[in-house]
């Protein structure tokens with residue numbers, strides 16, 4: 649195992665705290681019991697060194713020895729490939745974890761993020777654009793609900809697919825968007841009760857609070 653260093657912002661305003669995507673990486677590292685360090689880049693300035701690691705000037709990225717990886721999905725896939733606590737070894741379960749990892753990022757987050765951004769910004773929720781976004785998310789949640797009714801975790805055992813799907817869904821839950829989807833809500837509650845999530849969340853909150 650190499651030296652693992654997770655980089656996030658030095659500070660963010662209060663609203664996104666607890667939801668900054670470094671939590672996905674923290675959570676995975678905690679689930680696998682891997683030691684890691686956290687480093688910070690300025691929130692207020694995206695310099696060339698930052699862009700060299702994350703070309704969009706975003707966070708997080710993870711360095712694993714001399715390997716530097718951006719995109720939370722790629723980072724979790726990288727960790728999942730090495731640790732069975734994060735990705736099952738059985739080929740069928742592993743295939744399911746891969747499917748759901750991409751489904752979380754490409755099918756559900758694609759619908760949930762524009763919806764959540766509008767909620768965050770306090771944007772108008774009565775115009776045609778809002779209805780389009782709300783309907784798009786509804787289609788995804790209506791499909792997730794029966795999936796999560798008959799299983800605890802997406803791929804059998806808990807995996808990185810759950811970390812990503814839960815992180816995507818809990819942002820919807822933050823704005824009460826899961827009110828009519830009890831299986832989705834229970835799934836988020838079940839996952840966020842895990843000690844690894846609790847620690848990851850507390851550590852992220854403490855990290856940003858330390859810079860206030």
Ligand SMILES: N[C@@H](CCC(=O)N[C@@H](CS)C(=O)NCC(=O)O)C(=O)O
Nearest residue numbers: 667668669705706707708719720721
């Ligand atoms: N697809 C990227 C998204 C990363 C992302 O949106 N990061 C946010 C923090 S949660 C960020 O850096 N926002 C600042 C910005 O976009 O300038 C991932 O999953 O890693």
